[in-house]
Amino acid sequence: MPYEAKVLAHSVSESPAAAPCCQATRAEHLAFQSRSLHQRRSRSACAGPHKQLVNRLVEKHGFISVVVTATNWSNFFALRRHEGAQPEIRHLADLIWEAQQASTPKRLGLGEWHLPHVSDQELEAIRVIVRNTGDRCPVG
Numbered sequence: 799m800p801y802e803a804k805v806l807a808h809s810v811s812e813s814p815a816a817a818p819c820c821q822a823t824r825a826e827h828l829a830f831q832s833r834s835l836h837q838r839r840s841r842s843a844c845a846g847p848h849k850q851l852v853n854r855l856v857e858k859h860g861f862i863s864v865v866v867t868a869t870n871w872s873n874f875f876a877l878r879r880h881e882g883a884q885p886e887i888r889h890l891a892d893l894i895w896e897a898q899q900a901s902t903p904k905r906l907g908l909g910e911w912h913l914p915h916v917s918d919q920e921l922e923a924i925r926v927i928v929r930n931t932g933d934r935c936p937v938g
Contacts, residue, residue, distance in 0.1 A: 854884075854886055857886075858886075863915070865914055865915070866894075871894075871895075871898065874891065875891060875895055878890075878891035879891045879892060879895060
């Protein structure tokens with residue numbers, strides 16, 4: 799009986815005594831493990847390149863807007879602008895660094911909000927809604 803069948807028979811039986819055919823030798827066990835490992839490696843090798851590599855090729859064709867906030871960028875820049883960084887992320891890190899250098903931060907006062915994707919018209923509409931609903935919404 800092949801080792802795989804013995805393992806299956808052993809797994810469905812409650813005890814080794816219930817299925818005397820389940821007594822596999824250590825050599826059979828090692829051979830089964832080796833075949834199993836080889837099959838897993840073969841499947842992964844046949845699967846093609848890693849998803850990360852394929853995504854890197856495709857991502858330049860899809861654009862998204864992202865709001866990234868942080869209080870300390872030094873570690874990000876040290877890692878991602880380094881000569882050993884992946885070229886695509888290094889380019890992005892360079893663009894972020896350049897935008898940050900060209901930026902003049904605006905200190906916000908108490909009650910002010912940083913709203914990078916809200917136009918002045920939208921902000922005024924929000925203020926009107928808040929003013930009009932303030933009387934109708936109980937606090938507490």
